[in-house]
Amino acid sequence: MQNKQIPRYQQLKDLIIEQIYDGALKPLQRVPSENQLVKSMGVSRMTANRALKELNEEGYLNRRAGVGSFVSDFRVNSHLFEIKNIADEVAFRGNKHNSRIIKQSLIDVPRKISRIMNIDSNEQIFHILLVHYEDSIPIQIEDRYINRFFAPNFLEQDFLSITPSSYLSGISPLHQAEQIVSAIIPKNLISNLLEIEKESPCLLITRKTWVKKEMITYGKFYHPGDRYELVGHYEPVKSNKFQKNNKKFM
Template sequence: MAKSESLYLKVKTYILDGIRQGSWTAGERVPSENELCDLCKVSRMTARRALQELLNEGTLVRIKGKGSFVAEEKQQSSLIQIRSIAAEIKEQGFDHHAELIICQKQSANAAIAKALEVENGCGVGHSQILHFQDDHPIQLELRWVNLQAVPEYCEQDFVLETPSEYLSSIAPVTEAEHLVEAIIGSMRVRSLLKVSEDEAILSLERKTWCHDQLISYAKLYHPGNRYRLGSKFKTG
């Protein structure tokens, strides 16, 4: 291994060991390039490379004008199993609560009618809910529901029970379709999720069926720096 490679890994290991040992916890600033030069006896270029790689890996986040900080642990969701956001948050050891923005019957426009496979202008249930992980907004849920299949959707209290929990009890999911992408997002979405101008939003579009009937179409938005999607499966 070249000397430059060895020094760069030395700096990276120094920071990672400090995080593991609790010297710097989530949200705390790690040493700057200049401080790392003195602490690890390396050049500024070497210190910069180590910090940049940790930023790229998501271990650190950079705040302009302030430095590099230990990233918050990302909430993880599964792409295989359809589960309640409340259950996912609680399993990670956090508290969940929700703010109901809208829950009402509306006429489906052309885009929603196509997504739900209903007639244009047909009455559908529509809800908008902001989910929190402790005090941090972690998901903005926009959902449209086929009222022919779930006629009492708009009468539910989705502060006490998530739409996912309610729908799974009424029309259990037998098929699902996902589309995941990183987006900039509208000003409203960014404001509700408290996402800064230089952060991406993780968008998940999901359709769910119960047997041959399409039940729900949802757009789920998450802060890209606090949420991730993952899955594990086994065959044979």
């Protein structure tokens, strides 16, 4: 780091990027902290902070609030038009899934949920809030409400060993589902659970599911913006009429 024509923070960035490409810093490996960089590289704290911040913004690093900076590994892919069990997605990638339950209870139906799910406001509903991890890194927060008449034994389930999606699909296959994808700046609780910095963007999937004509679940699924992406593929099916007309121009 002796080229005076290149800013010190950029030299530090280039060095870390080179170590990532060379394999000296491996995916998910923790990189030196600001204080460690100040001591080992002879740079100012401001220089170290800017280098780590920009590497995070550019996708080379993943900064986890209160924990440190880690080399980015991958972007999790999920199909936009399918509803999959997140544990199966993680296993498909050859990684380990585990979860942490924040809440699992029977509550009075919140007014908003009563209106959305068309449930009497005097009724009760199951609510679960949990964090899904991939190799100990949080990749999804599941905040879901479940019609208690559809899954009366919901509270008796061990959702550390089975996911809510897997359990619910075992009761009955879905007949209809709706998903809305939004980019948001999450509230502090979500940021803390996902171990991301405040003001970091998230992908929010709002999902409604029906069996027959009754809505059975309403959920919000939060994903860190730098660890998750949705992929959709669409291929139009040509009608016979189109194919017949198209032959005239071949």
